Amino acid sequence: MEIKKVKLLSMHIQNFKGCKDRTIEFGEKARISGANATGKTTIFDAFTWLLFGKDSLGSSDFDIRPLDADGKMVDNIEISVAAKISVDGDEYDLKKVQKQKWVKKRGTNTREFQGNVNEFEINGYPKSQKEFKEFISEIVDEDVFNLITNPNAFNALAWKKQREILMKFVGSFSDVDIAEGFGEKYTKLIPELKIASTDDILKKYTKAKTALNKDMVEIPARIDEISKQLVIADVGALEVEKTAKEVALQKVEDELSGGNSKLEEINSKREEIMTLKFHLSEIQNAENQKLLLESTDIRNDLSRTRDTLNDLKRDVLNKESEIRDAHVKYEDHEREKNRLLVEWKSEKAKAYPALTPLEPLTDGSFICPTCGQDLPEEVKQKRIADYEARKTAYESKYEKDKAEFEENRAKRISQIEADGRSAAKSRDKFKTLEESLIKEKDELTTKLADAQREYEIVKKAVDGMPKVADVSKNADYKATLEKISALEKEIDEMSKDTSLMELKARRDILKNEIAEITGKIAAADNSKVKERIAELEAEQKEVGQKIAEQEQMIDLVEDFIRAKMKMISEKINGMFKLVSFKLFDNQINGGLKETCECTVNGVPLSSLNNGHRIVAGLDIIQSLSSLYGVSCPIFVDNAESINDFNVPEMDSQMICLAVTDDKELKVESEVKYD
Structure with missing residues (x-):
């Protein structure tokens, strides 16, 4: 399947977060480096905000307006991000501008903020938000974009x-x-x-x-x-007992029929008492609501101190992670230095073998092997000359090979020494970084302890607040209690005639006994x-x-x-x-x-x-x-963690965001990784 290739050629950012005005040209490989808080991630955020209205983590709830020296958002400025992209070689200019809408209040000179308005352009032509979204979605789906532009996106999914x-x-x-x-x-x-x-x-x-x-x-x-x-069971005896109790029950029911009017009056007063008790609850709830409003400020303090505490806890955890990464890199370079030291000692110990002389001519070299007589003088001289020539050539080759060995050995030693110095320098760099990070962590830990104490003080104050309002002095509450007490006394007076109550009790007992006997018969x-x-x-x-x-x-x-x-x-x-x-x-x-x-x-x-x-x-x-079927620019955060030798060959544009000691943001195109 043919893959659609999307590339980011350039971007112009104005007043977006901490970036006031910057134009960036991107190559097939680009590196954006600088110290923390210099705006590396802001570039990625600006690109995703332009395309989808979200930051690089996929959140639409983030602030893009720059802040002044006091940390307040700057009003009455336009925020814009423009990008030139390439889709299978076809270039498009995209632009998004956010403006504030201010409306003057009638009869005053005061203007009120009515929200933000976004404007969109494609190749210089104004577009509605719907048209802009449709254009982007035809190039790449938002969910797919997130997965193929961020190396951490897929593994962050459930x-x-x-x-x-x-x-x-x-x-x-x-x-x-x-x-x-x-x-x-x-x-x-x-x-x-x-x-x-x-x-x-x-x-x-x-x-x-x-x-x-x-x-x-x-x-x-x-x-x-x-x-x-x-x-x-004796069913017959149970039937007789049941009949007797049913007769007694009917008699009680007859006697009760004459006292219903008094019972109705008592029940009416009880219903009135219930209504009054509901009113007591309403008074209590109203007072509880007042108490809750009075405690809003201190509860807001609790929320603020809790947020600060949680932020510091996260900062400490992040710093610990940075310390571990720095220590791992320190150990890697220390091992590399030690390996090079062993290799250096091995090279230094190497020596070219001593010259083994050619076997000299002997008297037998000048005797004919066939007849045993001395060879003619001219033959002897020729043999001597040949031997001297061979000896000279042999010794010359030895000296040449030895010189070549020494030269190569010196080059290898020099290279090992250079690599060793580089490894030691990198080791010391990460050791210094680790110590610096530990110091920063210690400072954060101190702040964390202070924040913990502040949170506990505020929490203790919140815990010490009453959970329920005191209504004992509320006039309405006291008057309602008095009405309830008076009604209860009236009920007590009306109930002094216990004959009705006794009959009801007798009726209930008989009903229970009849039910029990019926159950025994059935069982x-x-x-x-x-x-x-x-x-x-x-x-x-x-x-x-x-x-x-x-x-x-x-x-x-x-x-x-x-x-x-x-x-x-x-x-x-x-x-x-x-x-x-x-x-x-x-x-x-x-x-x-x-x-x-x-x-x-x-x-x-x-x-x-x-x-x-x-x-x-x-x-x-x-x-x-x-x-x-689509490739997009890959934004690699923390790119200082990777090296040329372990990065796979990618078919996508690579934009690496690396932390360095540079105080100003540095943009390089067509570069290698660390």
């Missing part, structure tokens, strides 16, 4: 979302297609897969098994409980109890069979997931050069738990240092760009 994206590498194969590919092995599972995911199927059968296990535990107890209902019929026990025993057997069926389906689903994940893992991991993804975990009970964990050579991404995490993120971006 693992389920990561896996959902990775599954796109597999294609449009459904679980049903995969199951059918295994022949008859998963035939029983296919109808389920047609209507539900494996996760939902597992939940279904696990939930059913859990419920069945609960029933299996409860059924014996229910049988035992019902068995206790087997009773032996004496053991046939229903025995029938229920038989039903429960049959149910127990049926539940056991159903549990076995649920377990078989759970095992089948887990086996399918294992086979599917093995197949999918192999296909997905084949799409990446450096990273691999662990897509499921084996559980203690033998089951599978779906997951998504990025690893490099078997090491979890979370255990890698920052530089290796960035390199892993670049490998992921390379594959995602192929998946979505």
